[in-house]
Amino acid sequence: MEPTFALNEAKVFDDFLDPQTFEELWEMMNVLQYQRTDAQNWLKVWTLADGAILRSSGWVADAPVWKLKNADPKALPAPPAMTKLLEKVRKTFVHYSGDTKINRVNLTPCVWPPKSSISWHRDGGGISDGRVGAFTFYVHKQWNCEWGGELMLSNLDEELGTVVFDNSIISEKLMAAGNGAWIAPKPNRLVMNPSNLFHKVAKSTEAAAPRLSIQGFLMST
Numbered sequence: 215m216e217p218t219f220a221l222n223e224a225k226v227f228d229d230f231l232d233p234q235t236f237e238e239l240w241e242m243m244n245v246l247q248y249q250r251t252d253a254q255n256w257l258k259v260w261t262l263a264d265g266a267i268l269r270s271s272g273w274v275a276d277a278p279v280w281k282l283k284n285a286d287p288k289a290l291p292a293p294p295a296m297t298k299l300l301e302k303v304r305k306t307f308v309h310y311s312g313d314t315k316i317n318r319v320n321l322t323p324c325v326w327p328p329k330s331s332i333s334w335h336r337d338g339g340g341i342s343d344g345r346v347g348a349f350t351f352y353v354h355k356q357w358n359c360e361w362g363g364e365l366m367l368s369n370l371d372e373e374l375g376t377v378v379f380d381n382s383i384i385s386e387k388l389m390a391a392g393n394g395a396w397i398a399p400k401p402n403r404l405v406m407n408p409s410n411l412f413h414k415v416a417k418s419t420e421a422a423a424p425r426l427s428i429q430g431f432l433m434s435t
C-alpha cells in the first residue's frame with residue numbers, strides 16, 4: 215500500500231482497512247472497558263491541563279506467532295479485526311522502514327474526550343523498551359476540521375529530558391523553530407512515525423466527538 219502522503223518523516227495511509235474491518239473495530243471500541251490513564255499512576259506526558267483520556271487494557275503480540283494477548287485476563291479476546299490491523303501494520307512498517315527485526319507490537323485502544331490533548335513528547339525518549347516505531351489508527355466515524363485533535367509534528371528530534379513542573383527547556387527549543395506540521399485525525403487513517411520525533415495532539419474542542427484511536431508501538435527487544 216502506498217502512503218497517501220509523508221510529512222516530517224511520518225507516513226500517512228488513508229482508507230487503511232477495508233470498510234467491514236473498520237466497522238468491526240468501531241464496534242469493538244464501543245464494548246471495551248476503559249479507565250483513565252491516571253487511574254493508577256499519573257503518566258506525566260499528559261499534563262494536568264490535558265484532560266481525562268481513557269484507555270482500554272492493551273494487547274501485545276510477539277514474534278514469531280504474533281497472537282494478540284491481553285494483560286487483563288478478564289478482557290475480551292481480540293476480535294479478528296484487531297488481528298487484521300496488526301498484520302497490516304507490521305507489513306507496512308517492514309516495507310517502509312526496511313526493519314525486519316521487530317519482534318513485538320502492542321496496541322492500545324484510547325478514547326479522547328472533548329477538550330483533551332497530550333503534551334509535546336517523543337515516544338522513544340528516555341524509554342528503553344526497544345521502541346523503534348509508533349503508529350496511530352483513527353477509529354471514529356467522522357471528524358470535523360473545527361474539532362481540533364490534530365497530530366502536531368516538529369522536526370526536533372533531540373533528547374531534552376522532562377521536568378514535570380517546568381517545561382521551559384522543551385518550550386524554548388520548540389518555540390525557537392516556531393513551526394511544524396499537522397495531520398488531521400481522519401477516520402480509517404493510519405499514521406506511522408519514527409519514535410524519536412517530537413509530537414503532540416492538539417486539544418480538541420468542546421464540540422468535538424469522542425476521538426477514538428488505537429495507539430501502538432513496534433519494538434525490537
Ligand SMILES: [Fe+2]
Binds near residue numbers: 336337348413
Ligand atoms: Fe506519542
